[in-house]
Amino acid sequence: xxxxxxxxxxxxxxxxxxxxxxxxxxxxxxxxxxxxxxxxxxxxxxxxxxxxxxxxxxxxxxxxxxxxxxxxxxxxxxxxxxxxxxxxxxxxxxxxxxxxxxxxxxxxxxxxxxxxxxxxxxxxxxxxxxxxxxxxxxxxxxxxxxxxxxxxxxxxxxxxxxxxxxxxxxxxxxxxxxxxxxxxxxxxxxxxxxxxxxxxxxxxxxxxxxxxxxxxxxxxxxxxxxxxxxxxxxxxxxxxxxxxxxxxxxxxxxxxxxxxxxxxxxxxxxxxxxxxxxxxxxxxxxxxxxxxxxxxxxxxxxxxxxxxxxxxxxxxxxxxxxxxxxxxxxxxxxxxxxxxxxxxxxxxxxxxxxxxxxxxxxxxxxxxxxxxxxxxxxxxxxxxxxxxxxxxxxxxxxxxx
Amino acid sequence: xxxxxxxxxxxxxxxxxxxxxxxxxxxxxxxxxxxxxxxxxxxxxxxxxxxxxxxxxxxxxxxxxxxxxxxxxxxxxxxxxxxxxxxxxxxxxxxxxxxxxxxxxxxxxxxxxxxxxxxxxxxxxxxxxxxxxxxxxxxxxxxxxxxxxxxxxxxxxxxxxxxxxxxxxxxxxxxxxxxxxxxxxxxxxxxxxxxxxxxxxxxxxxxxxxxxxxxxxxxxxxxxxxxxxxxxxxxxxxxxxxxxxxxxxxxxxxxxxxxxxxxxxxxxxxxxxxxxxxxxxxxxxxxxxxxxxxxxxx
Amino acid sequence: xxxxxxxxxxxxxxxxxxxxxxxxxxxxxxxxxxxxxxxxxxxxxxxxxxxxxxxxxxxxxxxxxxxxxxxxxxxxxxxxxxxxxxxxx
Numbered sequence: 001x002x003x004x005x006x007x008x009x010x011x012x013x014x015x016x017x018x019x020x021x022x023x024x025x026x027x028x029x030x031x032x033x034x035x036x037x038x039x040x041x042x043x044x045x046x047x048x049x050x051x052x053x054x055x056x057x058x059x060x061x062x063x064x065x066x067x068x069x070x071x072x073x074x075x076x077x078x079x080x081x082x083x084x085x086x087x088x089x090x091x092x093x094x095x096x097x098x099x100x101x102x103x104x105x106x107x108x109x110x111x112x113x114x115x116x117x118x119x120x121x122x123x124x125x126x127x128x129x130x131x132x133x134x135x136x137x138x139x140x141x142x143x144x145x146x147x148x149x150x151x152x153x154x155x156x157x158x159x160x161x162x163x164x165x166x167x168x169x170x171x172x173x174x175x176x177x178x179x180x181x182x183x184x185x186x187x188x189x190x191x192x193x194x195x196x197x198x199x200x201x202x203x204x205x206x207x208x209x210x211x212x213x214x215x216x217x218x219x220x221x222x223x224x225x226x227x228x229x230x231x232x233x234x235x236x237x238x239x240x241x242x243x244x245x246x247x248x249x250x251x252x253x254x255x256x257x258x259x260x261x262x263x264x265x266x267x268x269x270x271x272x273x274x275x276x277x278x279x280x281x282x283x284x285x286x287x288x289x290x291x292x293x294x295x296x297x298x299x300x301x302x303x304x305x306x307x308x309x310x311x312x313x314x315x316x317x318x319x320x321x322x323x324x325x326x327x328x329x330x331x332x333x334x335x336x337x338x339x340x341x342x343x344x345x346x347x348x349x350x351x352x353x354x355x356x357x358x359x360x361x362x363x364x365x366x367x368x369x370x371x372x373x374x375x376x377x378x379x380x381x382x383x384x385x386x387x388x389x390x391x392x393x394x395x396x397x398x399x400x401x
Numbered sequence: 402x403x404x405x406x407x408x409x410x411x412x413x414x415x416x417x418x419x420x421x422x423x424x425x426x427x428x429x430x431x432x433x434x435x436x437x438x439x440x441x442x443x444x445x446x447x448x449x450x451x452x453x454x455x456x457x458x459x460x461x462x463x464x465x466x467x468x469x470x471x472x473x474x475x476x477x478x479x480x481x482x483x484x485x486x487x488x489x490x491x492x493x494x495x496x497x498x499x500x501x502x503x504x505x506x507x508x509x510x511x512x513x514x515x516x517x518x519x520x521x522x523x524x525x526x527x528x529x530x531x532x533x534x535x536x537x538x539x540x541x542x543x544x545x546x547x548x549x550x551x552x553x554x555x556x557x558x559x560x561x562x563x564x565x566x567x568x569x570x571x572x573x574x575x576x577x578x579x580x581x582x583x584x585x586x587x588x589x590x591x592x593x594x595x596x597x598x599x600x601x602x603x604x605x606x607x608x609x610x611x612x613x614x615x616x617x618x619x620x621x622x623x624x625x626x627x628x629x630x631x632x633x634x635x636x637x638x639x640x641x642x643x644x645x646x647x648x649x650x651x652x653x654x655x656x657x658x659x660x661x662x663x664x665x666x667x668x669x670x671x672x673x674x675x676x677x678x679x680x681x682x683x684x685x686x687x688x689x690x691x692x693x694x695x696x697x698x699x
Numbered sequence: 700x701x702x703x704x705x706x707x708x709x710x711x712x713x714x715x716x717x718x719x720x721x722x723x724x725x726x727x728x729x730x731x732x733x734x735x736x737x738x739x740x741x742x743x744x745x746x747x748x749x750x751x752x753x754x755x756x757x758x759x760x761x762x763x764x765x766x767x768x769x770x771x772x773x774x775x776x777x778x779x780x781x782x783x784x785x786x787x788x
Contacts, residue, residue: 030487031480059483063476064514071473071511075444075480078467081487083480101469106707167706205709207442207465207481209493214710216468217455226704410739412748416765417715420746422723423769427746454715458702461715588743622770622783625744 007254011185016147016174020086020112021046023151023189025056027158027198029110030081033061033069038124039176040088040114047084058084066091070098070109077107078215080206082158085109088176089116089130096134102169103138103231105215108161108201109169110154115276115327116176117363125364126176127327128276132304132337138231140170140238141305143275147184149257150174155189155198156245162201165237173304175277177364190253197252235306242303260308261301263315265290268297270379271319273312273342275301278325278367285372296376301338309345316346321354321383323375327361334359335391354382357391365395410435418461419453423621425611425628426450428585429527430498433609434464436595437523441494442467442481446474446508448500449534449613450527472507474499475515478522494599497524502532505541505566516575516604523598523605526568529613537616541566544636545688546681547668549616554671559681564688572606573642579603580642584610586628590639590651597641610637618667630662635689638696653698659686720747724768726783732758734780741772741781 014022021043024032032051034044050056059076063069066087073083087095092113102109113131117123131141142157144150150172157170174180205213219227239260246259264283272282279300289296299315301308316322326336333340339357346355358375361367371394382388413434420427426449437443442465445451451468454461469477474497482495504512504526515522531549532538539552545564548554552561572580579601581594591609598605612628614621631637632651636659639651660682663669672678672685693699728741741759742750749762750772761772773781 031484033480057487059487061479061483062518063479064510064517068473068476068479068511068514071469071476072480072483074469074473075467075477075482076484076487077480078477079442079481079484079488081480081484083484097470098473104707105469204706207467209440209442209465212463212465212712214455214460214462214466214468214712215707217457217460217708217710218452218468219457219708223457223702223704227708230704230706410742410748410751414748415713415715416747416749416762417718417720418747419718419720422746422767423771424746428744428771431746431748455710457708458710459715459718460710460712463712620770622774624746624769624771625775 007187010187012188013183013185014188015042015181015183016150016179017042017181018046019147019151019186019188020154020174021050023154024084025050026189026191026194027155028082029058029084031059031061031073031076031083033063033072033085035063035066035069035087035091037066037088037091039116039180040086040091040112042180043086043112043114066094067098070095070102073109074098074102074105074107077109078105078207080203082201083109084111086112086114088114089118092130092134093118096137099134099137099139104227106167106234107169108167110157110161111169111171112150112154113171113173114176114180115173123363126178127362127364128173129328131171131173132328135305135337138168139305140168140303141173142170142303143173143301144179145257145277145279145300147179147182148186148255150179151186151189152249152253152255152257155194156249158198159245160238160241163241164204166234166241167204168231168234168238173276178277187255193252197249239303239306239308258300258302260303261299261311261315263297263299265297266299266315267318269295269320269383270376271297271299271316271322272325272375273299273301273322273338274325275304275338276327278327278361281367281369282372285369285376289373289376294376304338307341312342312345313349313351316353317351319353321356321379323379324355324357325375326357326359329359329362339391354387356382356387358394359391360394371395413463414454415461415463417459419456421615421621423614423624425529425585425613425624426500426527428624429591429609429611432585432588432591433498433525433595436592437496437599438494440492441496444474444478444481444495444497446499446503447471447534448503450498450500452534471503473511474503474508475511475524479515479518479520482520482522495522496599497522499524499526500533501526501528501530501542502540505568513575516572516577519603521602521604523595523607525595526608527611528608529611529616530565531616533613533616542568545685546672548671549668559671559677569606569608569640569642573645575604576645577604577606578644579605582608582610582637582639584628584632584637584639585612586625586632587639594641616668619665623665627662627665630657630665633657634659634662635693635698636662638692638698640696647696650696650698653693656693656699659689719764720767721764724766724786726768726770727763727786728761728766728768728770728772728781729784730758730760731780731782734778735759736778738777740775740777744771744775746771
């Protein structure tokens with residue numbers, strides 16, 4: 001008979017969406033807004049059931065669009081409430097205007113983004129184009145690798161977002177279907193530990209007749225820059241706070257999935273860099289390849305905003321070649337966002353390591369272990385022969401075009 | 402506050418705001434806030450009122466106030482209302498004060514959602530019948546034949562070819578328990594109806610006719626007089642619906658021909674210069690006649 | 700004086716008072732307190748909210764620091780007790 005560790009004893013096999021919904025429940029948001037869109041829907045369904053069963057005492061608003069989903073949270077957050085919503089793809093695109101508004105008003109809303117491709121052609125499966133396209137909106141973006149982290153990161157997101165040095169809205173990005181609809185053994189976010197970890201939300205300003213402040217004022221050229229700059233400073237402050245939150249989380253809950261980055265045999269010749277669920281596949285392939293004597297490792301980027309330039313520069317210093325995997329593309333550059341930004345982060349440093357990019361997994365195309373091996377082999381060639389092609393759509397069937 | 406010495410009306414909209422001299426929207430906001438009471442949170446979408454009351458750091462509001470975007474005031478208000486409830490505040494009221502562009506057009510979906518969900522929010526539209534903030538463009542509230550910068554009168558045009566959307570009855574169709582139209586030409590009426598709306602539980606809608614001297618082209622001193630002419634001609638019926646039933650109308654004792662209202666404003670002046678204008682005037686008179694019949698105004 | 704930025708651009712109430720809109724005025728409302736019956740119509744219709752009853756003097760008076768000179772008060776006065784006079788500065 002297999003011996004179960006105490007950790008395994010506490011595990012339940014749940015859908016990724018359930019792990020998230022449960023985590024949200026333990027963080028006790030005052031207001032939740034919900035609009036159905038695949039593959040996010042299960043999260044808000046579970047939450048509505050918690051409310052219906054009296055397990056969660058939140059106001060649950062069934063809004064008429066994603067645009068209103070986030071707008072309602074702008075109002076609720078300004079009124080001093082802790083708030084939550086979840087969305088994906090077209091829903092996130094519809095929220096675009098509100099994204100900038102919420103961050104400009106410095107409202108610490110937390111949203112799960114269940115990553116999905118953007119139309120057209122309409123496609124419901126996973127890639128990172130939706131949240132990556134929102135990278136300039138002034139939101140903190142954390143990318144998670146499994147269902148465990150998708151839930152755990154919710155508590156960390158509130159901890160960081162609500163800190164008065166930060167006060168920025170936060171997206172926890174998890175891969176659609178791959179994480180949201182898969183059943184995994186998970187330690188559900190513990191209620192008592194969350195009470196210890198996450199203090200109640202104390203707004204810096206709120207809508208209050210006893211102290212009637214105005215939110216969302218009009219701003220001329222004479223001060224607009226200063227407010228944008230203050231958002232930048234808040235992002236600067238968020239970087240150490242994300243680390244602090246992860247360390248405190250580890251202390252209280254005993255679990256670790258990295259802070260702004262995480263490393264897996266990162267002290268290697270071939271360094272892969274990626275975000276999201278593909279990290280799991282990469283780790284498996286690394287285990288196999290290292291047994292075969294290949295010097296390969298991984299840098300997982302957990303925080304895409306704020307972008308951990310310094311941590312990335314440090315990790316890359318030791319590598320002989322860097323291969324960046326992106327599930328998104330900025331069409332017209334043939335580059336994924338993570339690849340472009342990592343290259344940019346290195347340019348003004350003495351580090352002169354070849355960096356190549358691979359665009360893959362678009363619209364939910366599977367990323368089998370063989371594909372990762374192919375990338376590693378390609379990167380090894382670059383290490384020896386130099387860069388032939390800087391960035392590649394790795395998985396295009398030319399015959400179909 | 403009304404017309405008595407010794408009981409000063411201390412406006413909750415502070416002076417120093419940048420509304421035009423004679424601004425109907427500013428007068429509307431002042432009267433609406435008087436009816437709203439002290440325990441209120443106000444949400445305004447983008448628009449003239451928003452811009453002229455809050456150029457940072459000059460805030461004219463003396464109630465808690467929030468502006469988010471152009472098309473989401475109803476959703477923001479919905480969130481505020483639920484947040485108050487979630488945090489155990491069962492007394493503070495929530496109000497939207499919005500222009501007609503955001504109400505009739507771009508924010509319509511969010512308003513419908515808020516009404517359908519039944520939020521306890523008083524939605525006030527200051528109706529100046531065009532997008533004034535962006536420079537007098539036509540909205541869904543612009544009346545028939547009014548010239549705006551995107552529905553101009555021209556060699557082959559008599560201004561806006563459509564009449565205004567009937568927002569109050571759309572509110573009634575949503576099941577709003579209290580719906581009213583009022584006008585800054587009748588300040589007491591504005592205050593009374595807003596007060597009633599705020600104290601009615603559930604989603605309520607008050608539409609305040611608020612002439613705009615800049616966009617309608619008339620002398621600023623005439624703002625209230627023109628508002629009254631709209632009512633006295635039957636073009637802007639002042640009505641109240643309670644639980645879907647028309648319960649009160651402001652009767653017109655000596656109805657004036659629509660020309661009296663139209664002639665006073667530059668936005669209709671083309672109707673009096675062209676032969677085709679005569680037919681247009683007949684159509685506008687017909688609108689007034691239909692209103693009189695529909696709401697039994699006489 | 701440098702205006703301080705606040706987190707999220709929140710603002711205290713009524714700070715617009717520092718903007719003295721009286722400078723916009725071309726015509727100035729001048730009251731004939733003999734004709735005035737203290738009905739308060741001018742106070743009600745003022746879009747600036749700056750006409751108030753002065754109890755000590757028993758008169759209605761505008762705050763000229765903010766009065767934009769729109770003339771609504773004069774137009775709405777049932778006793779024609781307010782005259783709009785060209786401003787001389």
